[in-house]
Amino acid sequence: MRASVRRTTVVATAVAALAALNTTPAVAATPGDICGSGYVQIDSHTLRSASAVLARVHLLYNASNGTNCVVTVHAPATEGFALPTGAWLTVKGSATKKDQRTYSSYAGPVRAHAAGKCVTWGGMIEAGVGTYTYTSPWEHCG
DSSP states (O other): HHHHHHHHHHHHHHHHHHHHEEEEEOOOOOOHHHOOOEEEEEEEEEEEESEEEEEEEEEEEETTTTTTEEEEEEEETTSSOEEEEEEEEEEEEEEEEEEEEEEEEEEEEEEEEEEOOOOOEEOOOOOOEEEEEEEOOSSSOO
């Protein structure tokens, strides 16, 4: 009984302290927010284990400047956990651009000018005992 009362007091104190700071929960960034103004999603791929969605890799394109953008965004199941996460983009005839480190919400943005050229794109997340990866074939040419 005594432990229950202490726990309730600690939780109530923490809630009051957060309220006093006028804090609100962080709003998850969308792929468009991450890539920036003018980018529109043209493709995506879900990274999942046998039991859960872990992340989603997004490919976006900005028609005004001919640039693609790739981001890998953590799913609710992995949001807030520092996990190896990556995003990459290759424009036909160019070197691969990559952002792969430990992140708690998303990897990227990885951008490259790709007007009139094919791209291959992908991402990864390492969670639990597995690494979940996706790399597209050459596509979105033009």
